[in-house]
Amino acid sequence: MTHPSVGAESGSAGAETFRCVQAWLKRFVSLGEHEATAIALWVMMTHTLEAFDCVAYLSITSAEKQCGKTRLLEVLEQLVWRPWLTGRTTPAVLARKVHTEQPTLLLDESDATFNGDKEFAETLRGVLNTGYLRSGKTSLCTMRGKTIEYVDLSTFGAKAIAGIGSLPDTVADRSVPIRLTRKLSSESVERFRRRRIEPEGKAFREQLAAWAQEFLEHSHPEPAGLDDLPDRAADICEPLLMIAEACGEDVAASARQALLALCGRAREDESRGVRLLRDIRAVFDNEGVDRIGSAYLSEILASFEESPWGPRYGKPFDARALARLLKPFGIRPGSIRIDGDATPKGYHSEQFVDAWARYLPSSENPPQPQRPPQPNRIEHFPATAVATQPPQVSELPLEKPNKAYAVADVAVVAVPGDTARVAMLPFDSEMREMEF
Numbered sequence: 001m002t003h004p005s006v007g008a009e010s011g012s013a014g015a016e017t018f019r020c021v022q023a024w025l026k027r028f029v030s031l032g033e034h035e036a037t038a039i040a041l042w043v044m045m046t047h048t049l050e051a052f053d054c055v056a057y058l059s060i061t062s063a064e065k066q067c068g069k070t071r072l073l074e075v076l077e078q079l080v081w082r083p084w085l086t087g088r089t090t091p092a093v094l095a096r097k098v099h100t101e102q103p104t105l106l107l108d109e110s111d112a113t114f115n116g117d118k119e120f121a122e123t124l125r126g127v128l129n130t131g132y133l134r135s136g137k138t139s140l141c142t143m144r145g146k147t148i149e150y151v152d153l154s155t156f157g158a159k160a161i162a163g164i165g166s167l168p169d170t171v172a173d174r175s176v177p178i179r180l181t182r183k184l185s186s187e188s189v190e191r192f193r194r195r196r197i198e199p200e201g202k203a204f205r206e207q208l209a210a211w212a213q214e215f216l217e218h219s220h221p222e223p224a225g226l227d228d229l230p231d232r233a234a235d236i237c238e239p240l241l242m243i244a245e246a247c248g249e250d251v252a253a254s255a256r257q258a259l260l261a262l263c264g265r266a267r268e269d270e271s272r273g274v275r276l277l278r279d280i281r282a283v284f285d286n287e288g289v290d291r292i293g294s295a296y297l298s299e300i301l302a303s304f305e306e307s308p309w310g311p312r313y314g315k316p317f318d319a320r321a322l323a324r325l326l327k328p329f330g331i332r333p334g335s336i337r338i339d340g341d342a343t344p345k346g347y348h349s350e351q352f353v354d355a356w357a358r359y360l361p362s363s364e365n366p367p368q369p370q371r372p373p374q375p376n377r378i379e380h381f382p383a384t385a386v387a388t389q390p391p392q393v394s395e396l397p398l399e400k401p402n403k404a405y406a407v408a409d410v411a412v413v414a415v416p417g418d419t420a421r422v423a424m425l426p427f428d429s430e431m432r433e434m435e436f
Contacts, residue, residue, distance in 0.1 A: 014247035017044065017211045021079065024204065028192045029072045030183035034258035038176050039076075041240040041255055046080040046104045046158040047212035048243065051220075053134045056236035059175035060162035067180040069162040071192060073106045076160060078201030079208065080104040088113065091123035095138055098127055099153035110163030125168065131155035132174045132236060169271050173232055176240075176262055220246055225256040233263040272308055274359050276325050279304060281356055284349045291336045293346040294319035319345065329355045 021040040025031060031039070042058055049055060060069050077083040084103035097103065107113070107124075114121050123138070130136030136155040141148055166172060183189065223241035226234040237259045244255030283292065283300050295318070301309040302317045309317045323333055336346040 012248070013211055013214065014044075014243070015251050017208065018244075018247050018251050020204070021208075024079065025072075025075060027190045028075045029068045029180075030187050030189055031180075033254075034261050035178050037254050037258040038240065038262055039072075039178065041243050042158070042160075042176065043076065043079045044208065044212070044243050045239050046082075047208050048215050048239075049081070049102070049156075049158065051216055051242075052239040054235045055132055055156075055158050055239055057128070057132060057158070057171070057175040058160035058178055059167050059172055060160060060178045060180065061166060062164060062180045064182070065164065067182050069180055070108055072178075072180070073108055073160060073162055074192060074194070076104075076106055078197060079205060080106070080158070081205075081209070081212075088120075091120050092140070094120070094123055094127060095140055095153050095155075098131065098155055098157055102154070102157045105157060105159040105161075107159065107161045108163075110161045110167060111165055112163070114163075114168065125171070127155045128159065128161070128171045128174070131157055131159060174236055176236070176259065178262075215243070215246060218246075223252070225252075225260070228256075228260055229263055233259075237263065273325060273328065275308065276301075276322075277329070277352065277355055277359055279307060279309070280347075280352060281360065284352075290349045291338065291346060293336065293338060293344045294322060294333045295344070297347065298322045331355065 018040055021043050022036045025036050025039055039058065042056060045052070045055060060072055062069055073085055077085045082101060082103040083106055084097065084101075085106040085108070087108040089097075098105065113124060126138045130138065134156045137152045138155050139150050139152050142151050143149075161167060161171065161175070167175065220242050223238060223245045225241055226238060229237055240259060241252070241255055245252040279301055280297070283297060284290075298309075298317055298319050298321065301307065301322070311317065315321070319333070326332070331347065331351050333345040333347055335343040336348065337343050338346070
């Protein structure tokens with residue numbers, strides 16, 4: 001492996017360093033191009049922490065064992081600044097070592113950790129929830145003689161967390177997701193032998209440190225591409241994109257593409273609440289209505305493929321379960337009028353406008369779900385065809401609109417021949433046509 005010379009121009013030296021890190025990673029772990037790009041930039045970031053007030057974590061996950069998570073951490077141990085590869089420690093050691101040494105934490109088997117000892121899991125969660133910010137702290141009790149005091153410890157530092165399944169939402173939200181799969185028989189990587197690799201890794205870390213010193217001697221503008229990412233993703237990706245731009249436009253373009261793809265894909269692991277808001281918005285869009293009954297809405301949601309709205313713990317997803325999930329957003333069911341005098345419990349679309357604006361990207365195109373059969377819906381009445389340019393209902397010469405029609409804003413437009421008619425549908429009588 002060749003290394004860039006320290007005296008080389010900053011951009012070319014950075015680009016060469018970036019390519020060398022990518023090559024090192026791919027020697028031992030089967031990685032996609034986007035994953036290799038993001039990890040290489042993250043490795044370089046660990047050597048330049050003093051330049052940033054916010055850093056990204058790596059969330060290294062897989063669906064099953066033997067997908068290369070531990071191997072990737074072992075490879076990273078040879079490259080990152082002050083590596084600390086561990087699968088388990090005590091709460092006191094974890095908090096104090098992060099505070100004192102500011103190591104690059106390489107945590108393995110996080111799934112077992114978060115599901116194990118509660119005290120350690122909560123300490124770890126506290127360190128991870130705040131440690132992406134330079135101002136992040138955790139507080140511990142300490143004894144001074146017979147007096148119990150507390151101490152604030154810094155949690156700031158780069159961290160890579162590996163485990164099966166997904167991380168807690170708050171930790172995943174601070175991470176660039178790296179999803180590993182078992183390699184195919186046709187894919188080959190070099191066997192990792194620590195004794196043979198360590199001398200080369202040491203020389204490479206020294207070269208990374210030399211590049212980092214040169215990087216830190218210059219100021220760097222805010223990178224492009226942040227506006228394409230959600231707020232939290234933009235915060236954690238800014239150092240990676242800044243490093244990429246310092247390495248030249250080719251690296252910067254690859255970085256923007258990779259981080260947008262990876263952080264956009266992270267939406268699959270969003271919370272149940274945000275997923276529910278997203279799916280409900282899709283239902284309203286697909287139905288083309290401004291109100292919908294609770295029972296019918298829960299039925300549609302439960303019919304979605306690859307959704308979490310099926311039976312849970314042996315209980316069906318019903319109107320009560322729906323109301324329970326929407327309550328934290330301040331959205332509660334109420335009586336709505338749908339079919340004439342019927343006023344079932346349900347929701348108006350306007351109840352969701354604020355939550356949609358706050359938790360879902362406005363530019364997002366919602367999915368179009370398949371609708372189950374809909375009894376007692378307007379489109380099931382016969383002899384209806386939608387006109388391409390429907391007339392204004394307000395221009396119809398209705399003598400007693402309020403008395404004649406239970407729902408004055410419901411109309412079905414029929415086009416027999418060349419004559420346009422509006423068929424008003426009062427729910428307490430049969431459909432009638434009215435010429436105009």
